[in-house]
Amino acid sequence: MRKQLEYIIVMFFISTIWIPAGFPQTQNIASINNMIDDAVNKAVESLINVDSKIKTVAIWSIEASSESPIDVASIDKKFTRALIKADNFSRFTVIDGTVLQMRASELNLEFSKVIDRSKMIEIGKALDIDAFLYGSAALGDEEIILNLNLVDTQTGALIWLDEIRGQDPVLIARREQEAKEAQIALQREEAAKRLKSRVDATLRSLLLPGLGQLYTENNSRGITYFFIEGIAWIIFLQDVISDQDGNGNTTETGIRIQRNIGLGLIGINHIISAIDGGLSAHSYNKQLKSKYNLSLELHKSTKQLLLTYRYHF
Known part of the structure; x- marks a missing residue:
């Protein structure tokens, strides 16, 4: 029983070390396959524009370095399917690698994946193949690069060549989403700095x-309160009102009334402006919170203004 328990513990630790390490590789292979799909589709879109006399094609070889994780057999299969489907299944007839080797063997023709245009001409004429596709595949920075060539089996001339770069649409979409989220986070951070204290x-x-x-x-409202404040102070400081004595002199009673009116306007303007200032800050913050999805709360213990970000992507 003890040995079984020790075995279970050992296997558990081995699994925790090795299993997570396998996931990135799986994800990497999936990403490479997406890149291959993208590159193959781009290549076929270009290939359908070659001379319309080129009907029957075969893939001679697609090479990759031995250290590369690229599955060249997968590229061959994807190219075969894509070429067959090109232009609604009407553009090309494709001889896949297995059939090519079998038919070449039946005719006692030596077939090798070494690039030899004279062999391409010989096999192409014998098997009624119009052109051979060959090239290389290499991994770049988050992309796969296919250098492809199409050889006419009648003349041995290159009739098409291109460098195709395939990317992973899933990875691109993820990066765009991450960039978008980072931009939104930055906007929220900037918006948080603009929040006003009531x-x-x-x-x-x-x-x-x-x-x-x-x-x-x-x-606009700030200028309005400035204007009212100025009028109130003019009334408060002006010594002339309509209440005058017979000699045209302002009475003390008139001056007192005038200054009381001015002082009252000043006080009322200050109070209303103060109340409105707090409401303006509340309205301003509410608009920012609504636009950038910010939550503003006052911490009960420290009475400090805290900003809490709520991310909804």
């Missing part, structure tokens, strides 16, 4: 009407 806006407007509104970027 207390600060209130105190600013209490000190000078309109200042809190300018702080919350409500410029």
Whole structure:
């Protein structure tokens, strides 16, 4: 029983080490296959534009370095299927590698994947193949590079060649999504810095009407409070009103009433502007929170303004 338990523990640790290490490789192979699909489709889109006399084609060889994780047999199969399907199954007749070797063997023709145009001409004429496709495959930076050539079996001349770069659409979409999320996060961070304190806006407007509104970027209302404040101070400081004595001199009672009116307007303007400043800050923050999905809360213990980001992608 003890030995069985020790065996289970050992196998558990081995699995925790080896199994996770296998997943990146699996994902990498899947990504390479997506790159191959993309490159093959691009190549076939270009190949259908070659001379319309080229009907029957065969893949001579697609080579890759021995250290490369590229499955060249998979490329051959994907090319065969894609060429057959080209232009709604009407563009090419494809001789796959197995049939090519079998028919060459039946005719006692030596077939080798070494690039030899004279052999291509010989086998092509014997098997009624119009052109041979050959090339190489290599992995680049998040892409696969196919260097392809098409040889006319009548003349041995190159009638088409291209460097095709295939990418993984899934990987590209993921990178675009990550970039989008990073951009949104940056916008939220910038928006968070722009949030306004209601207390600060209130105190600013209490000190000078309109200042809190300018702080919350409500410029039109800020200018309005500035204008009212100026009118109120003019009334407060002006010594001439309609209540005059017979000699045209302002009475003390008139001056007192005028200054009381001015002082009252100043006080009312300060109070209303202070209240409006706090409301402007609240409205400003509400718009930012709605636009960038921010949550604003006041921590109960420290009474500090905290920003909490809620990410919904």
